[in-house]
Amino acid sequence: MDLIHCCVRWPWKNFPTSKTSLFQKEERLRHYNPLPLTVPAFSNRMPAQCVFSRIEGKGKRSPPPPPGGAPAKLAAASPVASRKWRSSAHALRGAPRRAQTPGSVTYVQSNLPRRPVPRSPRLRPGGAARAPGAGRTARSHPGAATCPFSAKMALASGVRFAPRALLRPWSSPVELFHHDRYRHHEPPAPVHYEDKHVSVVKVWGGTEPSRYFLITARIHKWPSGILRLGGINGDDISEAPRVCPWARRWVQTASAGPAAALSTGAGPSLPLFLLLAEWVAVMKLRNPPVNALSLELLTELVISLEKLENDKTFRGIILTSDCPRVFCAGLDLTEICGRNPAHCAEYWKAMQELWLRMYLSSLVLVAAINGACPAGGCIIALSCDCRVLADNPKYRIGLNETLLGIIAPFWLKDTYVNTIGHRASEQALQLGSLFPPAEALQVGLVDQVVPEDQVQSTALSEMARWLAVPDHARQLTKNMMRKATADRLLRQRDADTQNFVSFVCRDSIQKSLQAYLEKLRQRKG
C-alpha cells in the first residue's frame, strides 16, 4: 500500500473573489496550472482551506485519460477501442501530464524537468521485473516523470509509489509547494527495522531537517501488506496513533529505531505521518476558529470535491475538522449579516452547490465528526454516507435554525427527514434540537459514537466497509435513494435562492441574526 499525502491550497488571490461566480472560478481553475512558488505572500496566510491526504492501495484502476480524454463516441461504441486509444495516446505523449487534466487533484511541480518513465516491463532498465502496480503508478502518477529520484525509488523499492503527491505534512500546507524538498534528495539509505506489527523494509531519505524521507514498511495487520509512510523531518506524528491505534507502539519504538537514522537530534519524535486506507482522501476543514462555512470555504470544498471525483484513483473521502472542538459551525453568519442581496445570493448558490455535490457524490463520504456540528455543519455531515461522532457531550449535532429565528429550507428539511424520519424531524426541527452523542445515535443522526481518539480509525473502518461494495452497485443505489430529493432543489434552485435572499435581507431577520452573533461573541467574552 502506498501513501500519498497532499495538502491543497488554491491561491485564491489570483482569482477575483467577488462577483465571480463559482462556475467562472471553476472554469478558470481548469486552465490554471498551479505554480505555487509564485505566490510567496500566500504562504503567510492561513485562510479557509481543505487539507487532503490521499492514500492508495492495491487494485485495478484504469489509468486516467490523457488530456482531452477519449472521444465520447469511441468510448460509447467500444470500451476496448477506447482503452486502446487511451493507451496509444499515453504512449505518444510519453508521460501523461495529469496536472492539466481537468479535475486532477494531483499537484504538479510543473517546472521540474520531465523525464519519461518506462511503462512496460520490457522497457524497464536492466530488464527488471515489473513490480506489482509499479507500472500503473508510473502511468497514473506522472510525478515519476518529473522527479527522477522518486521514479528510481518506485522502481527499486518494488512497491507502488505515487511521487507526484510528494508526501506532505498535515500541519503546514504551504510547505508542499517548496520544490527544494523534492530536488535535493540524499541517495537512498536503506535501514531495516523489525517490530511485532511492522517491519520497516527500507528507509529512504536524508538526515537534514526539511528533507523528506520515506519508509517502506510491511504492516502485518494490514491486509494489503506494504505501506509507504512518509514525512518531513520535524512533522508532528501525534496524528499517527489516532488514525491507526495499533501502530502506537510502533510509532513509539520507531522513534528509537529508524528515526535514529533520520533524526537531527532534535528529540524523539519521528517525523512521520501515517494514515491507512485504500483510495481514500482525508479532507480536513480548516477555517478557524469554528469552520464556519464562508464563501471561500464553500467554494474550495466544491472544487476539491469535483477534483477528487474526477480523479479516478479516489473512491472515498473522509471529511473531518482540523479545528479543535468544532466540526463545522454551519453557515458563516458574517456572510449573510449586513451584506447586500447579491452577495447573499452568491453565497446561497455556493451552499446549494456544495450540498448537491456532496449529496449525490459518487464517492463514499464518511464524516469523522470530531467536534460540535450545528445547523449547516449537520447538513454537511448528513450529506455524507456515514457519520462517526466523537463521544463528547459538548459535541452536539442537529439543525438549530429556529433558535436563530430562521427557517431551514426544504432541502435541509428533506435531508433531515431522509435520515431520521418524519416525526423525529418534525420535532427536532421545530425545537431546534441539538443532540448530544448518545441521543444522536439513538435518533439515527449518526451511525457510530466512539471515544474521541478513535474517530478517525473508526471512520477508516467504516470506509473499508463501504468500499467493499462494488462501486457501480453502490453508486446506482445511492442515486436511486437520493436523486428525488436533489432533483427537487435542482428544479427550483433559483426560486430557492430568491426566497433565501428576500428572507435573510428582511430587517427583522437581520436584527435577529445580528443579535445571535452578538450573543456568540459575548458568550466568548
Ligand SMILES: CCCC/C=C/CC(=O)SCCNC(=O)CCNC(=O)[C@H](O)C(C)(C)COP(=O)(O)OP(=O)(O)OC[C@H]1O[C@@H](n2cnc3c(N)ncnc32)[C@H](O)[C@@H]1OP(=O)(O)O
Ligand atoms: C434562512 C435560511 C437559512 C437556513 C440555514 C441555516 C444554516 C446555518 O448553518 S445557520 C448557522 C447556525 N450556526 C450556529 O448556530 C452555530 C453557532 N456557533 C456555536 O454554537 C459555537 O460557536 C460553536 C458550538 C460552534 C463553537 O463554540 P466555541 O465555544 O468553540 O466557539 P465560540 O466562542 O462560540 O465562537 C468563536 C468565534 O466564532 C464565531 N462564530 C461561531 N459560530 C459562527 C457562525 N456560524 N458564523 C460566524 N461566526 C461564528 C463566534 O462569534 C466567535 O467569534 P469571535 O471570536 O469574534 O468572538
